[in-house]
Each structure stands twice: as C-alpha cells, then as structure tokens.
Amino acid sequence: MNNDIFTLDQKDSGTRCGTLQTRRGSITTPFFMPDATRASVRGLTNKQLHSIGVVSMVVNTYHLLLQPGVDLLQKSDGVHALMQWDEPLLSDSGGYQVYSLIHRNAKLGRITENGAEFRSVLDGSLHVLTPERAMQAQFVIGTDMMVVLDDPRPTNASRSEHEKAVARTIRWAQLCKDEFKNQIVQGKYSDKTRPLLFAVVQGGPYNDLRKKCADALIDIDFDGYSFGGRHIDHKGVFMEEIVAHTAACLPIDKPRFALGVGTPEDIVRCHALGWDLFDCVIPTREGRHGRIFVFNKESQMKFDVESENFTDGFYNTFNIKNGKFKEDFTPIDARCDCYACENYSRAYLHHLFRVGEPLGAQMASLHNLRFYMQLMDLLQKKSMKLKKI
16 A cells, blocks of 8 residues: 555654645644544534534444435435535444444344344345445445444453454455455546555454454555554453554554544543544534533643643533533633634523523534544644653
C-alpha cells in the first residue's frame, strides 16, 4: 500500500501528531469522528458540524445496507452525494453491529467461516455479510476510508474463542484486501483517487494474540490499522497494557484507529499510547440526554505546551435537566465558542429539555461535539507532552 498517505510531524513519549492524506483532503491527527451512523449525525446539520470544526465522520455499513440500501446509494452516487458532505468519511464494516445482534439473539442469525447471516430487525429479511460483500458495499457507499470485516469477541470470552477470532480475522482481512484490489481495478482508481483500507487487530486481552494478529495483518499490508474489540475489560477497566502493546506492534508510519474510543479521558489515554483516530457516539448520545461536557478552569493549564503534567479531572459533566439550572442565566459554557454557548443560557437549555423541545438535544449535542473538537485541538499541539494516566 502507498506509504505517502501518513506523515508523522511529531512523536514524543508515545504521543503522535501527523497528517493523514485522503482523496478528499488531508486531516491533522489526532482527530475525532462523530458517528453519522445512518448518514447523519442525529439532529445536526452539515453547516453546524462545519462550524465546530468537524473534519470527518463515520458511517455504518450494516445500517446503510438495511436503510436506504445499496440500490438507492448507487442511484444517489454514494453517501457523500446523498448527505451532501464533501469532507472525508470513514465506513466501518458493520461486523460489530451484526455480531452484537446475533450474540444478543441467536435466532437473528449465525456466524460462519464465510461471514455472517442475519435477519433485518426492520422487516425480517435475510442478509449475508461476507468479507467480499463488506468491501463491495463500502465501495457502493463510496467512503474515503474503509474497514475490513473482522470477528470481534467480548473481552471476557475464553482464550480459545479469541484464538478462533484472530484466525478468522486474519483470513477475512486477506479476502477483504483481495476484493478491495478487485474494486480498485474495476473502478479504475489511482493512488490519488482510491479510498484507504484499515485492518482490525483482534486478540482480546492477550498480548501474544494481539501480536500474532498484528504481524499477519502487516504482512498482508494495509493503509492503516485499528484496535479491535473493546479497550476496556468486562468490568469497565481501561486495558492500558493491551492498548499500549497493540500500538507498539504496529508500523510507526501507518495511522492507528482506536475504534469506538470513547470518553474524553480514554481518548487522551489512547493518544498518549500512540493512537491517532477516534470515534464514538458518546458526545451526541449524552447530549440528547442532557449531559453537558465542560473543561475545568485549570484544564488549559494541564494541557499547556510548557507543562509535562496531565492528570485525571480535566473536565466535568453535568445534567442540564437538574432543577438547579432553572434560573441559571449564565452561558452553557462560558469558555466555549459554539453557537449554543454564545447564544443560550443554561436556564433556557434546561427549559428546552423540560418541555421536550428537540432544540435542547440539538444544542447540547452541538456543544458536546465542540468540546471534543477543542480536545483534539489541544492534543494536536506539537510540543505537548502527556504523562500516562
């Protein structure tokens, strides 16, 4: 694969700052991608997303296969045209959603050596997702960064289950790469016009399995590599050793995608351990429920380029639906520059939630995403030095 897509500008004590080149422009790393699961960040317009600094988003292959379906995506000339978004987009394979569905209810499908068979939760129709199908669907969707189909397992699954998942993930990754190359030839893409392809490193909580998976995927050769499975154990504890070990197994000159990460503190942790890309539903999901993210007054000092210290507690959250905000006429966050904070008070946002006005969820989501974008801005300071937390 082309080694010119990623340039590291700085690497210090595990942290990385660089530039990822996609066919729709370059992105400074580290960066966070909101989840536009069904081709939309729920409740927000493209103009609003641009206003807070969003440069890329993640769409979900599983959900787009079900609705609106590949036929409509083909007729619309892909998801970019459908949602009128001209910036880079990343599509995951949909595998995690399929397997979660099947693991919750075995009647809805089964996993085989060839892929996954599952029934739509919308109409009960039968679908088959194979490595080849996952690639073909993502080319129809038309994203700029794609993820191979892998076999995720719960962190607390047995070692033998993780061994099976690693073997299957490696085999499927090769099939995805082969189909990816076929699509490149059929579509007459060049190095500048083709999408990027990310592999996924599985292995659960086992260092040796992570290394085995990473080594095999590196031999196949991909544009970037992702952390597969959860970065926390079944008790919710951050698996620092596994996250760090997995990053250390990967090429230094390739982008690293921490799938599904996550909370602000976990993003900081993962970035300090060598990860570059992040995505999660947390900022918008929490916003829709009235939870607001704000930096602590001292947080700027903790992130200051002259400081080598970083500790927990650089931000807080509060529930705007709490009665104490009923007569709080201060800005939602006086230090934030988003539209919500520059125009509305906590009392007004509280009122919107209390009466069920959708504008409340929209403004809370907008602010939370701006908080995440500001966090990325802080992490992108090239001379920053973060201690592991």
